Amino acid sequence: MIVGHGGNIAEVARQIGCRPSEIIDMSSNVNPLGPPPGLLAHLGQHLEAILALPEVDSRQMVEAFARRHDLPADAVLAGNGTTQLIYALPRALDTRRALILGPTYADYADACRMQGIAPAFCMAREADRFQPDLELLAKAADDADTVFVCNPNNPTGALIPSLELERCCRRHPAVRFIIDESYLPFAPPAEAKSLIGCGLQNVVVLNSMSKIFRIPGLRIGFAVSGPATIDRLRQLALPWSVNSLAQAAVHYLMARPAETDAFVAETRQHLEAEKSALNRALGTAAHLQPYPSATSFILIRLEGGLTAATVWRRLARRRILIRDCSNFEGLPERFIRISLKERETNRHLGRLLLELA
DSSP states (O other): OOOOOSOOHHHHHHHHTSOGGGSEEOSSOOOTTOSOTTHHHHHHTTGGGGGSOOOTTOHHHHHHHHHHTTOOGGGEEEEEHHHHHHHHHHHHTTOSSEEEEESOOTHHHHHHHHTTOOOEEEEOOGGGTTOOOHHHHHHHHTTOSEEEEESSOTTTOOOOOHHHHHHHHHHOTTSEEEEEOTTGGGSOTTTOOOOTTOOOTTEEEEEESTTTTTOGGGOEEEEEOOHHHHHHHHTTOOTTOSOHHHHHHHHHHHTOHHHHHHHHHHHHHHHHHHHHHHHHHHTTOTTEEEOOOSSSEEEEEEOTTOOHHHHHHHHHHTTEEOEEGGGSTTOOTTEEEEEOOSHHHHHHHHHHHHTTO
């Protein structure tokens, strides 16, 4: 298990001698505007739910999600975050030859290795600004039985147009494609469409509520696929794997489609404005190379002898936590990832980054 994920505020606070609340976390990819209005108050009114066991199989929560997405309930499985589902999938699918589109989130490879599988990688090239070559991926998929794709990708922010990705999946009907759409709600709707409901039996779509609704501590994730695949995954599910407050949150969010859609649209508008402003501020700096992103975060290459570890330490001393990307397979020690916040915090970080030269 990799422990170098973002969001480890407590450990950083211990290292620099301050309270966790004094640290600005720009390492964890959550919505800067969230949670949605009313959600925390709703959860506060349902605290008594923790006095009893949650629904053992999260059935009502699954049905609420399925109705919201116009899916049959037997095509959906709830999990304790997408992480639980990622680690269960190689075993459920009896994976033998895994392929991972990288550089990307480390847990796909860890999940494979936990089942004794040495995954192969198809790496997007920095020269292509990390935009994946789908023809290269299609060729590599010929030698795989399971392919992991994060779309949009973490940490590069690259987005594969949904029609192109769907065509790639259709070309290999005997290969299972696990499409992690955890960051898709952040992407411009004209460029991104979920593969949920695509009808392809060889596709498993992972959906996360942690990032877009800023509730990572509740651990809410869903897998969507054909009923046969979901049944195989369900056989590995643990009873009571989704807690009572997480189930209450899902019911609240799924029952308010107009409100949640408006919240997501506001989030996208905010992020586009902040990405444009920060990219303009950093664009003339010789020691910083930001990459295009369809998400809430930006990948930056450091030049001029700077390393990610050095920049991480310097910013941590200023009580700002960013993501050192050196433990992503395929990325050298010169990459950092920053997750956008409100305007003044983003400007403050931009000034600090410019001072690194």
